[in-house]
Amino acid sequence: MYTYSEFDEAFVRERVAQFRGQVERRVDGSLTEDEFKPLRLMNGLYLQLHAYMLRVAIPYGTLNPDQMRQLAMIAERWDRGYGHFTTRQNIQYNWPKLADVPDMLDALADVGMHAIQTSGNTIRNVTADHFAGAAADELLDPRPVAELLRQWSTDHPEFQFLPRKFKIAVTGAPNDRAVVKSHDIGLQMVERDGETGVQVIVGGGLGRTPMIGKVVREFLPLEDLLPYCEAIVSVWNLIGRRDNKYKARIKITVHEHGIDEIRRMVEERFAEIRPGFTGVDQQLLAELTGAFAPPAFKTAPTDAYEAARAADPVFRAWADTNLAAHKAEGYAIVTVSLKAHGATPGDASAEQMRLLADLAERFGHQELRISHEQNVILPHVHKADLPELHAALKSAGLATANIGLVSDIIACPGMDYCALATARSIPIAQEIATRIDELKIEHEVGHMKIKISGCINACGHHHVGHIGILGLDRAGVENYQITLGGDGTETASIGERAGPGFPAEGVVPAIERLIFAYLDVRESADETFLQAYRRLGPDPFKAALYPADDKGRANAA
Structure with missing residues (x-):
């Protein structure tokens, strides 16, 4: 893992001291809320529906046990005993008092963490494949590249007042677990003639105008990565719209100008700035690659794992669902579900965070990851340790065997917390998961x-x-x-609206009808819902959502 340098430490401490003074002036009335707003946003502090919210960066989702324990301590001391892991691989605290936030930031700095650029019109937290450095299908660990991008973008003087926020995601595997095609810049590691480089995708994004990103460069050598990304952001910073924040994202710029014109402008800008990159970035990338060297994997028999699978159906179900293939023999990647049926997706208590830190020390080579799907990963666990690990997770309510299944739901905080929300998300997720558990059909x-x-x-x-x-x-x-039919992987697609909306009480019955319709029409147990939808189209699923005899099915859209 990367650890703070002396420069990092001094930089972050200076920012905390600066913000402490700004908070003091806000508390004593020297700053109005309007004056304070841009200052707090530069430090990841939002004003939400009921209270302030602090968003803490977890760059490319990687944590060590000490950092996880510190997140737990912060939750207990200055919040309400829990944190919320987000789809940006961050953690949010929903109830801090303004006067306490500088102390929270100092506590984060103690373990090499911060909240810088987790908000505002700047380059946000760089995200990556949550299986990075462990996945069996990986070409190259993307985290050194992600850390290089993080260091380049932090406080970059040209990119602090962009037309809108800007998000970058990196994956090192052909199977996309980082949703790179839905980011402003998506970077996919690829090989060509024995050389590893990146495919560069621009103009992806969701929100009110969802778009799948377009390839601007099929193959870019790694030594050109930083100047090429700078060229992209620089071009957008000049031509991106500032007259309408809803049309300010780079996806709109790409749509309005066309990918060919954007490619021409980026390549032209790249040619201008490339000579200014003298190789220091590549020296740094080499150092970072060393910092992310794999741990010393152990060799041990897996008899205990196989015996537990044969003897314990609960363990077997968990292993079948929550484990992924590891590149090292005898190891597995463990995804710990934060989606127990009826729980709030992404929430973890301080007690659970401490347990995960302990388990990472005992069984996981000191590493944890946060996934964009709001779960926690132990990327390196030997199979011999899995029965004991599972028992410990089970005792803390963290052994739900549902990764990738219906109840492994992503949900934003919604109107329970967010000032922008227009409806609740959490109760809908809880009700769907609870109903699925009642029906006992999840694994089917x-x-x-x-x-x-x-x-x-x-x-x-x-x-x-x-x-x-x-x-x-x-x-x-x-x-x-x-x-229906959305997909965030390498075969990315935007879902199609099925029809009129449903009242809150109609959502769970609608999802239930949809699921049973899928079970009726799939060709085999191996055909997924997405595969069935792509084969059959929307008609059988719309018919299930909107049966002719359902009198009160939906409100007018």
Whole structure:
């Protein structure tokens, strides 16, 4: 893992001291809220529906046990005993007092963390594949590249007042677990003639105008990565719209100018600035690559794992669902579900965070990851340790065997917390998961992604859910639109709106009808919902959502 340098430490401490003074002036009335707003946003502090919210960066989702314990301590000391992990691989604290925030930031700095650029019109937290450095299908660990981008973008003087926020995601595997095609810049590691480089994608994004990114460069050598990304952001910074914030994202710029013209402008700008990059970035990338060297994997028999699988059906179900293939023999990647049936997706208590830190020390080579799907990953666990690990997770309510299944729902905080939300997300997710558990069909249904957003900003990624749910306000009443066929992987697609929306009480019955319709029409148990939808089209699923005899099925859209 990367650890702070002396420069990093001094930089972050200076920012905390600066913000402490700004908070003091806000508390004593020297600064109005309007004057304070841009200052707090530069430090990840939002004013939400009921209280301030602090968004803490977890760059490319990587944590060590000490950092996780510090997040737990902060939750207990200055919040309400829990944190919320987000689709941006961040953690949010929903109830801090303004006067306490500088102390929270100092506590974060103690373990090499911060909240810089987790808000505002700048380059946000760089995200990456949550299986990075462990996945069996990986070409190259993307985290050194992500850290290089983080250092380049932090406080970049040219990019602090962009037309709108800007998000970058990196994946090192052909199977996209970082949703790169839904980002302003998506970077996909690829090989050509024995050389590893990146495919560069621009103009992806969700929100009110969802778009799948377009390839601007099929193959870019790694030594050109930083100047090329700078060229992209520089071009957009000059021509991106500032007259309308809803049309300010780079996806709109790409749409209005066309990918060919954007490519021409980027290549022209790249040629101008490339000579200024003298190789220091590549020296730094080499150092960072060393910092992310794999741990010393152990060799041990896996008999205990195989015996537990044979003897314990609960363990076997968890292993079948929550484990992924690891590049090292005898190891597995463990995804710990934060989606127990009826729980708030992404929430973890301080006690649970401490346990995960302890388990990472005992069994996981000191590493944890946060996924964009709001779960926690132990990327390196030997199979011999899995039965003991599972028992510990089970005792803390963290052994739900549902990764990738119907109840592994992504949900934004919605109107329970967010000032922008127009409907609730959390109760809908809880009700769907609870009903699925009652029906006992989750493993029969298999792989299915449900994603829920409480407004058109799409923080719940509903556009790329196999089933997406968007909560809106219709004349003061919560109304939920359903989209079908979305996909956030390498075969990315935007879901299609199925029809009129449903009242809150109609959502769970609608999803239930949809699931049973899928079970009726699939060709085999191996055909996923997304595969069935792409084979058959929307008609059989719309018929299930809107049966002719359902009198009160939906409100007018």
